[in-house]
Amino acid sequence: MHCFSLTMDQNIAHLVLNQPGALNTMHPTFWRELDEVLTRLHKEAPARALVISSTGKHFSAGMALETFGGAIQADDQTPEGRAALFDLLSDMQATFTKLETLRMPVIAAIQGGCIGGAVDMVSACCIRYATADTFFCIQEINIGMVADVGTLQRLPKLIPLALVKELAYTGRRMGAAKALACGLVNEVFDTPEAMVEGALQCAREIAAKPPVAIWGTKQALHYARDHSVDDALKQMGWLQGAVWSNKQVLEAVTALKSKRAGVFAPLQALQNFRELP
Numbered sequence: 403m404h405c406f407s408l409t410m411d412q413n414i415a416h417l418v419l420n421q422p423g424a425l426n427t428m429h430p431t432f433w434r435e436l437d438e439v440l441t442r443l444h445k446e447a448p449a450r451a452l453v454i455s456s457t458g459k460h461f462s463a464g465m466a467l468e469t470f471g472g473a474i475q476a477d478d479q480t481p482e483g484r485a486a487l488f489d490l491l492s493d494m495q496a497t498f499t500k501l502e503t504l505r506m507p508v509i510a511a512i513q514g515g516c517i518g519g520a521v522d523m524v525s526a527c528c529i530r531y532a533t534a535d536t537f538f539c540i541q542e543i544n545i546g547m548v549a550d551v552g553t554l555q556r557l558p559k560l561i562p563l564a565l566v567k568e569l570a571y572t573g574r575r576m577g578a579a580k581a582l583a584c585g586l587v588n589e590v591f592d593t594p595e596a597m598v599e600g601a602l603q604c605a606r607e608i609a610a611k612p613p614v615a616i617w618g619t620k621q622a623l624h625y626a627r628d629h630s631v632d633d634a635l636k637q638m639g640w641l642q643g644a645v646w647s648n649k650q651v652l653e654a655v656t657a658l659k660s661k662r663a664g665v666f667a668p669l670q671a672l673q674n675f676r677e678l679p
Contacts, residue, residue, distance in 0.1 A: 405432045408439055413609040414602065415449035415506075422458020427466035428519045433497055440500040447505055447669035450613050451605035454527065455511035455598050464518025464541055491550055498552050501526040502624060505617045505669055507608050511601040512587070513594040517541045522549065525556035528620065529604060531597050532587040536578040544573035559627055561586050612654065612666040618645040 405426075407418045417439060419426040443452060456462060476490070477483025501508050501523070510527040512520075518541035524530055542549040549570065557566045561584045569576055581587045591597035608616060618641050626634035650666060657664035 403435045403439065405435050406439065410449055412606060413450040414605045415443055415452045416602070417452060417454045419454075419456040419462060422456075422460075424466070425460050425463035425515075426456050426458065426520075427463050428523075429466040429468075432466075433494060437497040437500065440497070440504060443506070444500065444504050445672045445674070447613070447671060449506060450609035450611075450616065450668075451506050452504065452508045453511060453598070453601045453605050454508060455594075455601065456513060458514075460514035461512045461516045461536070462520035462523070463515060464520050467545070494551050498523055498526045505620075506613070507605075507616065507620060509601045509604055511594075511597050512536050513597065515539065518549070519551055521557070522551040522553045525553055525560065529601075530587045531601050531604075532578045532581060532590050533594055533597050534578050534590055534592055536581070536587070536590070537575040538569070538581060538586070539575045540570045540573060542573075543570060557586075610663055612647075612650050612664070613669045614645050614647070614667070615650070617669065618642070 405419065405421055407420050409416045409418075421427070443449065476487050507528040508526075509529045509531065510524040511531050512524060513533040514535055515537055516524060517539045521538055521540055540549050540553055542553075548554070554566070554570060557569075565576075565584055568574065576586075578587065578590045582590050589600060591600055622634070622638055622641055625637050629637070653666065654664050
């Protein structure tokens with residue numbers, strides 16, 4: 403991959419943004435490669451948790467501005483051209499949504515600037531860690547547009563709405579201390595190295611649990627976020643009925659009592675009907 407490196411170790415996938423010279427900006431190749439790796443991780447389930455970290459001074463400066471003058475040139479002169487923007491945005495939104503629907507938790511390790519599209523990206527992750535110099539900025543308003551790839555939809559589910567409005571209307575930067583105080587990040591570390599190790603340690607703890615129970619937990623949490631309590635409880639009943647395993651629960655309890663690691667079946671690779679013989 404050109405924009406990322408991907409490693410696998412102890413049932414943990416580690417995806418690293420690796421274009422620090424370009425501030426890890428997001429351009430069509432970035433989107434294409436991210437979509438491809440998330441699709442593969444979801445389908446094949448080679449890992450039980452995904453850590454996303456970055457390189458250089460900043461996590462990501464968001465959308466590459468030159469993209470708007472090259473690859474993306476919206477036709478704002480006709481209703482047909484403006485309407486076509488819907489499909490372009492839907493395609494971009496779908497990539498970050500894959501972080502949310504991935505069959506494993508996603509942990510973002512964020513250093514320095516997390517700007518514009520990067521906020522869209524980390525908002526779709528399950529857990530966020532940061533360094534003391536991290537800041538978040540809804541940059542889109544500063545360049546004359548509305549944030550459109552998930553920030554305005556997901557951030558109000560994570561932090562108070564009034565704070566989202568302040569950040570979205572002003573384009574101000576929010577530092578790590580305030581992000582920790584409002585619950586956007588789970589923990590702040592002194593160095594990127596300590597932060598990545600903290601993220602990997604969390605991933606190791608997740609990877610020690612039954613993968614199907616983790617998958618079910620992630621689904622239940624996201625469903626409950628977007629539905630009423632009554633609807634979510636009904637969904638929980640069907641979900642538990644689908645993933646329940648007496649053998650798995652017995653193994654987890656036995657391992658806990660014996661102070662040993664549990665042994666659990668991995669998730670199955672998904673089949674695509676179109677790929678069947």
